[in-house]
Amino acid sequence: MSRIITLTLSPCIDRSMSVPKLVPEKKLKCSAPKLEPGGGGINVARAIKKLGGDAIAIYPAGGYTGKHFNSLLENEEVPVVIIEAKNETRENIIVLDESANVQYRFGTPGSVLQDSEWKKMLEAVEGMTAVNNFEFIVASGSLPPGVPVDIYGQLAVIAKKKKTKLVVDTSGEALKYAAHEGVYMLKPNLGELGALIGADWIELEDVEKIGKQLIEERCCEILVVSMGKDGAKLITKNDSYHFLSPVVKRNSVVGAGDSMVAGIVLALSREKNLKDALKYGVACGTAATMNQGTELCRKEDADKLFKNLIETIN
Numbered sequence: 001m002s003r004i005i006t007l008t009l010s011p012c013i014d015r016s017m018s019v020p021k022l023v024p025e026k027k028l029k030c031s032a033p034k035l036e037p038g039g040g041g042i043n044v045a046r047a048i049k050k051l052g053g054d055a056i057a058i059y060p061a062g063g064y065t066g067k068h069f070n071s072l073l074e075n076e077e078v079p080v081v082i083i084e085a086k087n088e089t090r091e092n093i094i095v096l097d098e099s100a101n102v103q104y105r106f107g108t109p110g111s112v113l114q115d116s117e118w119k120k121m122l123e124a125v126e127g128m129t130a131v132n133n134f135e136f137i138v139a140s141g142s143l144p145p146g147v148p149v150d151i152y153g154q155l156a157v158i159a160k161k162k163k164t165k166l167v168v169d170t171s172g173e174a175l176k177y178a179a180h181e182g183v184y185m186l187k188p189n190l191g192e193l194g195a196l197i198g199a200d201w202i203e204l205e206d207v208e209k210i211g212k213q214l215i216e217e218r219c220c221e222i223l224v225v226s227m228g229k230d231g232a233k234l235i236t237k238n239d240s241y242h243f244l245s246p247v248v249k250r251n252s253v254v255g256a257g258d259s260m261v262a263g264i265v266l267a268l269s270r271e272k273n274l275k276d277a278l279k280y281g282v283a284c285g286t287a288a289t290m291n292q293g294t295e296l297c298r299k300e301d302a303d304k305l306f307k308n309l310i311e312t313i314n
């Protein structure tokens, strides 16, 4: 029985392809596209599945692309609660320029999610947490048009009422509202953390102090700050841990953040301590960077990296 729910307000089909060289105005011959179901919470649920766990993904799906999205996710055997939406599920495009080995990521805003639809998503969370013993809700990703910017704050109220731990991975105003209401865990990267506290730039050595301040202000109980190749820090009221990313052959950083969140939450749901959960999260995030395109972490890579990760003190 799963103990984790993920919530994705703006799921998307990720369409990845490559071109020998990206040049303007010319017809370009692309590789056959690879299609994957994406969006923050969807990726977290998919990564948890790959890591041998189970999470139920709640998301809206609409139109022809919505049906296609559902079938892509079904192939991966992720348990789902689908909220029927009137408008089409969005599609994002990722293009690899082979000549420079760089990726271009084109994100679309998505179509309007109606009031009745996002409200049904919150009701679904409330209903599920009332009858089952879920321990974690992971809310991850951007908000589509039509959804109120305080929705993760509204979700935080439900989580507190149901005594469920809410993990939020988002950016901008949506992150501010979640922090304002107070959640179990926030997982910003350095840029998102800067925007949250109104700073243009954050030095690594200041992250711990900023984390303690946010915890003091009851924005979260635990702050995980991911820092790309510098790994991640986990800060609580009394403790702080930092694991560096091991050096690996990096192919694509797409999905690193979602894989990290998946690793942390799965480890915590298996009663691991915070330090080991962070360590597993860093291993999973780094494992994701070893894969091409949008592919999430592989369990065997994450498990291998986990064994060799070393804590750093700073």
Ligand SMILES: Nc1ncnc2c1ncn2[C@@H]1O[C@H](COP(=O)(O)OP(=O)(O)OP(=O)(O)O)[C@@H](O)[C@H]1O
Pocket: 188, 189, 226, 227, 228, 229, 230, 231, 232, 245, 246, 248, 250, 253, 254, 255, 256, 257, 258, 260, 281, 282, 283, 284, 285, 286, 289
């Ligand atoms: N270049 C890299 N080298 C090694 N590990 C990396 C690299 N980029 C990311 N990671 C791993 O993945 C974790 C999460 O990555 P990152 O800090 O980039 O998150 P993010 O900005 O939220 O990513 P996303 O764009 O997926 O949302 C890092 O803490 C680290 O463990």
Ligand SMILES: [Mg+2]
Pocket: 169, 189, 257, 258
């Ligand atoms: Mg992220």
